[in-house]
Amino acid sequence: MPSKKESYESMMRELERIVNNMENEELPLEDAMKSYEDGVKLCDKLYKILNKAEGKIKLLGENGEEEFKKAGDSYEQ
Structure with missing residues (x-):
């Protein structure tokens, strides 16, 4: 089982390994x-x-989006 600090990708690989092991x-x-x-x-x-x-x-x-709208407002004047 992966430790809490492992990456998303390594946890996905471990899950795939588990699934393959259970299937095969x-x-x-x-x-x-x-x-x-x-x-x-x-x-x-x-x-x-x-x-x-x-x-x-x-x-x-x-x-x-809010920042973009604010920036657009200043150009409309």
Whole structure:
């Protein structure tokens, strides 16, 4: 399981590895359940990272739009 400081990309690679392992190997039930649990935890972390990034993009977009409108107002005079 990746540590909390790993990058989004490394967590995605780990999730892909888990999925491939579950698809391509006949795992004992306990191993399959552990892999599934690890995959769900990774999905949750990845989802949180994406939501945080989306929020930043929206905030930057809104602020950029406001700044653009203010700059446009000064040119209209």
